[in-house]
Amino acid sequence: MTLISALDAPMREALRAQAGADLVVGIPSFRNAATIGHVTQAAAEGLRAHFPDARAVIVNADGGSEDGTPDRVRASADGIPTIAGRYQGRSGKGSAFRAIFEAVSLLNAKACAVVDSDLRSITPEWIARLLGPVVSGNAGYVTPLYARHKHDGTITNTVAYPLTRALYGARVRQPIGGEFGFAAELAHVWLAEPVWDTDVARFGIDIFMTTTALARGVRVAQAFLGAKIHDPKDPGADLGPMFTQVVGTLFTLARHNEALWRGVTGSRDIAVIGEVRPVEPEPVNASVPILVDKFRAGAKEQAAAWGGLLSQKAQAAAREAAESGDTRAISGDLWARAVYDILAATKRREESETLARALLPLYFARVAALIDEMKGLDHAGAEGVVEQQALAFERAKPYLLDRWGSGGAQPPRL
Ligand SMILES: Nc1nc2c(ncn2[C@@H]2O[C@H](COP(=O)(O)OP(=O)(O)OP(=O)(O)O)[C@@H](O)[C@H]2O)c(=O)[nH]1
Ligand SMILES: [Mg+2]
Numbered sequence: 001m002t003l004i005s006a007l008d009a010p011m012r013e014a015l016r017a018q019a020g021a022d023l024v025v026g027i028p029s030f031r032n033a034a035t036i037g038h039v040t041q042a043a044a045e046g047l048r049a050h051f052p053d054a055r056a057v058i059v060n061a062d063g064g065s066e067d068g069t070p071d072r073v074r075a076s077a078d079g080i081p082t083i084a085g086r087y088q089g090r091s092g093k094g095s096a097f098r099a100i101f102e103a104v105s106l107l108n109a110k111a112c113a114v115v116d117s118d119l120r121s122i123t124p125e126w127i128a129r130l131l132g133p134v135v136s137g138n139a140g141y142v143t144p145l146y147a148r149h150k151h152d153g154t155i156t157n158t159v160a161y162p163l164t165r166a167l168y169g170a171r172v173r174q175p176i177g178g179e180f181g182f183a184a185e186l187a188h189v190w191l192a193e194p195v196w197d198t199d200v201a202r203f204g205i206d207i208f209m210t211t212t213a214l215a216r217g218v219r220v221a222q223a224f225l226g227a228k229i230h231d232p233k234d235p236g237a238d239l240g241p242m243f244t245q246v247v248g249t250l251f252t253l254a255r256h257n258e259a260l261w262r263g264v265t266g267s268r269d270i271a272v273i274g275e276v277r278p279v280e281p282e283p284v285n286a287s288v289p290i291l292v293d294k295f296r297a298g299a300k301e302q303a304a305a306w307g308g309l310l311s312q313k314a315q316a317a318a319r320e321a322a323e324s325g326d327t328r329a330i331s332g333d334l335w336a337r338a339v340y341d342i343l344a345a346t347k348r349r350e351e352s353e354t355l356a357r358a359l360l361p362l363y364f365a366r367v368a369a370l371i372d373e374m375k376g377l378d379h380a381g382a383e384g385v386v387e388q389q390a391l392a393f394e395r396a397k398p399y400l401l402d403r404w405g406s407g408g409a410q411p412p413r414l
Helices: 009-016 033-050 069-076 093-107 124-135 154-168 184-192 205-215 240-256 288-307 312-324 332-348 352-373 379-395 397-405
Strands: 023-029 056-062 082-086 111-114 141-147 180-183 220-227
Touching: 009 082, 009 093, 023 033, 023 069, 023 093, 023 124, 033 056, 033 069, 033 124, 056 069, 056 093, 069 082, 093 111, 093 184, 093 205, 111 124, 111 184, 124 141, 124 180, 124 220, 141 205, 154 205, 154 240, 154 332, 154 352, 154 379, 180 184, 180 205, 184 205, 205 240, 240 332, 240 352, 288 312, 288 352, 312 332, 312 352, 332 352, 332 379, 332 397, 352 379, 379 397
Parallel strands: 023 056, 023 111, 056 082, 141 220
Antiparallel strands: 111 180, 141 180
């Protein structure tokens, strides 16, 4: 059963005392004592420098950290009223965001920015770029645009970006970046959706926010923020559960939004705020042997499921790659069609999360292939590879429509 509210009584009371604030900066956290002080300081400075006439509040929604995370927030807010407490409901980033959205609503604020608590490269300017377009009425939703190392953001690069772009026709480069600005009305829309006991309460939250904004026709802008440096994750070692939560949510929403994406061909640019300067982000480690091991183990586990989901061609390529350990055959084109094969199966009302899990081994293989395709390339070069892959998703869209039309049934042997 879904809880009525993600805010407990003490947080509500503290918020009531701040009613009438215009702006909120929300920070979700779970065990981020080492980094959240810097994030809070940058937020406070950004509010003071760029919105001197507004009443602002910082809200930290924490998952029950025992390392003093909320204390660090209180100690670093530099005079900006701060409410730090534990959210109610399922553990996860999405529940923390739900508490922040409710805070926006209770305060009757106009605009909110959310920023992750593990950020090292955040500056006060980020707050200006995320909130500014919303405050001025130029956008209802702002997504981040930053340079990330080519081995960081692999779920974004392989699925969230290309699939969102091909389905909804919007080139939102960081649909699950974690830093967003939005108008209060959008917070109300998100709160009203019956999603808070699904994976949206966990890492499905970011893609839910972006997809819902696009589906509602909200004006979207991208804020250029420089480089993203945060506690990075090795894609093979750390990202399995996050992948199923993000991709399961993407699939569920796509099934729901069929009428919206069916007629979309190609894609449009999304306005960028701030000058885009070239930056070389800090390296992030990605272990190819771990990726290949995970791919092989997953391929064995999913072989039977793949029989009913993937084209013969994709199955054969996956089988050979698993045998040889050479993932280069998992190309952008093959990957795009495999994603579509599995997305189309959601039409048969199979569990999105189970289907996302069936795609996971191929994601590991695709990331290993991408690392190879990006070898020796700088940031701009790697972006070119991501762009090519996104175009493959656009080109293959008729294949999705075809598979969708047949109810996601096993494709003919080709
Ligand atoms: N309250 C709460 N916050 C969480 C939880 N899990 C993650 N967060 C917060 O959500 C933000 C993003 O989490 P990260 O683990 O950095 O994930 P990420 O940066 O999106 O992942 P990658 O970009 O793939 O590295 C951080 O501020 C975390 O503290 C949770 O269970 N509860
Ligand atoms: Mg992070």
